[in-house]
Amino acid sequence: MWKFIKKLFFILVIANILFIIFGIFFNPPITITQIGGLVKYGKLKRDYVSYDDMGNNIKKAVIASEDQLFFQHNGFDYKQIEKAMKKNDKKGKVVRGGSTISQQTAKNVFLWQGRSWFRKGLEAVYTFIIEKVWGKDIILERYLNSIEMGQGVFGIEAASQYYYNKPAKDLTKSEAAWIAAVLPNPKKYDPKNPSAYLNKKHNWIMRQMNNIVLK
Helix, strand or coil: HHHHHHHHHHHHHHHHHHHHHHHCCCCCCHHHHHHHHHHHHCEECCCCCCCCCHCHHHHHHHHHHHHHCCCCCCCCHHHHHHHHHHHHHHHHCCCCCCCHHHHHHHHHHHCCCCCCCHHHHHHHHHHHHHHHHHHHHHHHHHHHHHHHEECEEECCCHHHHHHHCHHHHCCCCCHHHHHHCCCCCCCCCCCCCCCHHHHHHHHHHHHCCCCCCCC
16 A cells, blocks of 8 residues: 555656646647636637747736736745735635735646635645746746636636637737736726726726836
8 A cells, every 4th residue: 555655656756847847838739727727618618829929918917917926926925825824814704815926826737626725735835836937938938828818718818708809919908908817807808898996906007007017
């Protein structure tokens, strides 16, 4: 039994190393979250595109919305994590997340959705590794290609076609901000039918995009 466990552990370690190396050059063939979306909604809209074919507007929009220190931190924004923990403790439940784009990429590419400490621990390990091995441009590309941006809609190219019938590189500043505004809850919010909150968030993202400088 012990030999089997050691062998299984060794296989898992090697498989993960190969998958991480694979991720330097390619987007994931499919993710657990995408499988979940396919099962739940009966569809999987996805079309991977390269970093250069995404256009700058969506890159600035998601950084402005999700992680404005993306190019400065090492994968973890400790001030935001502390703020999230204090707010969640005060409310007695999870009402705010402190995850960076790097952490979200680790979760979406390698893991599953959920809030268990075990998954968060694995997320931290993967985040540390991809920051060292992939670098910022690859992380942002994998993030924008894998993240859920609508019900059964994954990645910016599919989202751009779904919402605006155009490629991601042609999104206007406002259109990119609308797509970014639905994050991190694309199952609830819809750019085609925005709530008052979504309108407010869209306007805030538009202003914040002026401060984002891509590396």
